[in-house]
Structure formats: C-alpha cells, structure tokens
Amino acid sequence: MKKILFITQNLERTGSEMVLWYLFNNLDKSKYEIHVFCMEKGSLYNLLPSHIGKSVVYKKSGSLKQKIWRTVLKTVGINPLSYQLTALHNKFKPDYWYVNTLVIPWVYQVAKTIKVDVVTHVHELLQAFTIIKRNDFRLMVEESKVIIGCSEQVCEHFRVLGHEDVRLQSSFIDASDVHIELDNVEALKRKHGIGSSDFVWVISGGTSYMKGFDLLVSLLIEFKNPNIKFLWIGKQRDDGLNYYIEELARSKYPNQLIFAGAQSDDYYNYMAMGNGLLLLSREESFSLVTVEAAFLGLPTVGFGVGITKSFLKEGMGETVGVGDLEGLMLVMEKWHTHTVDKALLKTEALVYDVEHQISRYHKLLDEL
Structure with a gap:
C-alpha cells in the first residue's frame, strides 16, 4: 500500500x-x-x-x-x-x-x-x-x-x-455530485428578486481584481436594463474595491448585482439560476467553472483564458481577447438571445x- x-x-x-x-x-x-x-x-x-x-x-x-x-x-x-x-x-x-x-x-x-x-x-x-x-x-x-x-x-x-x-x-468535475433542486432554485430566485423575464449572468470566484471584479463597474453602466442581472457566487473580500462596487450597485443599479457569497450545499442551485456564465478573469490556468456551467447547460461568455478557447464550440459560448471589454459587451448582448446547444455543452463537459x-x-x- x-x-x-x-x-x-x-x-x-x-x-x-x-x-x-x-x-x-x-x-x-x-x-x-x-x-x-x-x-x-x-x-x-x-x-x-x-x-x-x-x-x-x-x-x-x-x-x-x-x-x-x-x-x-x-x-x-x-x-x-x-x-x-x-x-x-x-x-x-x-x-x-x-x-x-x-x-x-x-x-x-x-x-x-x-x-x-x-x-x-x-x-x-x-x-x-x-x-x-x-x-x-x-x-x-x-x-x-x-x-x-x-x-x-x-x-x-x-x-x-x-x-x-x-x-x-x-x-x-464529478457529475454525480451535481444535484439541482428545482424548487430550491425557484425559491432562491424569489429571495433575490429574479423574475422569469430576467437574464442572469453567473460569475463564480472570489471578488478580486484578478477575477475581474472591477469590470462590473463598466458592465453595470453598459447594461442599465433592470432585467439584466449579475449573480456573483464566491467569498467577498473585505477591501475598498468591494465597498465601492457594492455602494455603486446599491445606489445606482439596485437589484442588478446580487452577491450569493461562498456556497457549498447550494452551489449548483445558485449556478442553475443563471442563463449564462460570465468569465471575467484576467488569467485562469484551467477554468473548472466553465466545465461546471457546461454540464448545467449554461453557455460561457468571457475572456479567452484557461481551456475556454479550445473547449467552447458553436452553440456553447464565445470568448474575446483578455481585456477587450468593448468586445465582451457586444458578445454578451449577442448571447442574450443566441441559441444554446445544451446537449453539446453536456457532452463536452463529460470529457472532464x-x-x-x-x-x-x-x-x-x-x-x-
């Protein structure tokens, strides 16, 4: 042994x-x-x-x-x-x-x-x-x-x-560990004020500069539509950037930015609240969350970090160059109505x- x-x-x-x-x-x-x-x-x-x-x-x-x-x-x-x-x-x-x-x-x-x-x-x-x-x-x-x-x-x-x-x-990932409780998902949506006509971008990770947390400022300004929401899953940092963005969102863009905090038991239920995964990271060695999102049928839109450029195929999402915020916004707008190939997403996720x-x-x- x-x-x-x-x-x-x-x-x-x-x-x-x-x-x-x-x-x-x-x-x-x-x-x-x-x-x-x-x-x-x-x-x-x-x-x-x-x-x-x-x-x-x-x-x-x-x-x-x-x-x-x-x-x-x-x-x-x-x-x-x-x-x-x-x-x-x-x-x-x-x-x-x-x-x-x-x-x-x-x-x-x-x-x-x-x-x-x-x-x-x-x-x-x-x-x-x-x-x-x-x-x-x-x-x-x-x-x-x-x-x-x-x-x-x-x-x-x-x-x-x-x-x-x-x-x-x-x-x-461990696909057998992914459990979605639809009743709980709906309850969480009600808790956070998410309606049936809302498009929810899920972001996963700590609220840090490397994870692109600061980019929410520009995204909130660009997407003023109250039906476009950003759900951030992950531990919040105790710093000035977090204070600034929380206060900006609260005063100028109420109910558009939702903080779920660090999640364990409800992690996949929170992920399932989304319509797409938004990848704002400036650098990722792999991007496991892209695979998790794919298994749940969520397309990924974001910067081309980690495995995303080789992993995402037609109908699975789209990437832009790291730092290309204008290009990212255009692609996000496109995917608000783009057709998603959920079967392909799940098939490709199972490779990992x-x-x-x-x-x-x-x-x-x-x-x-």
Missing part, C-alpha cells in the same frame, strides 16, 4: 481544492493510505471520508491545547509549522508528499531538511508566480521530483525551466468528468 501525505490550503470549494476532493472520494483505499494536512479548514474539510486522516495547522485547529503548544514552540525559538509538519511526517511515514498549488512555499525547506520526495500539483500561471519570493520558487522547482500541471499551458512553463519530469492532469479522468489520475499516482 502506498502512503501519501497531501498538503493543501483549505479544502474550500475552489478549482484546485475540488480536484483533490474528487480524487479523495474516488481513490482506491485498498491501494492508498492518505492523510490531508491543511492550512485552514474549508467547507469540505469536515466532510472528508472517515478513512482519510486529516489535520490542520495548530493556529487554525480550534484546539486550545494546540494553540498553547504553538505558543510554547514559538517562545523557545522553534517554528511551529515546520515542527508540526515534521512530526506528522515522522508519525505517518508517507512515501512522498503531494503539495497542491504553489502557495505553500515554506513546505519545501522542510522537505529538503528531512529528505522526502515531493510531488507538486500546479494550478497557477504567471501572475501567481509574483506572490512567491524568488528563492522560494527556485526551491519549489528544485525539490519537486515531479511537477503536475492542470493544463498544457501550466506544464509548458515548467518544461521551459528545464524540469525533467512534468506531467499533465487536467482538472475535472471524474469518470473519464480518474483512471488517468490513478495511473499517474501509480507511476509516482
């Missing part, structure tokens, strides 16, 4: 975390024993299958005992994160670590110190590289025995750097379903 220590951010309902979630729920437990170490407890953390071990950093554990122990370690000059991860490694004795995303750079120095093999699954593109210090990024590349990219674009960045073992594992992808993922893990 192979033992793998997965290290990830939070098991929240985001693209990179959902890939692990689907893997965990479909991994052969007779072949793999796994433990998941998180930086925070996301909405899926406590829903992990019972046979999977899990732990979270002392600071976010909610345990007074662990918090006191963390304080003791800091007092005597010991790094609590390094100590905890090393202790977990020594207790679990994994064959290798599987680090999910680039944004946990401190783990690579620990791995180097205790001489453990590391596999890194990269879901980020160049913009994310800017938030990691030069030496941390270099160490990540050097200490990763294998780098897995979620798309060919990601893989190519590391091939250019000369890494000798770069693998592709596309992100994917767990049933199709999990055997490839298993084969990859078997080879590591």
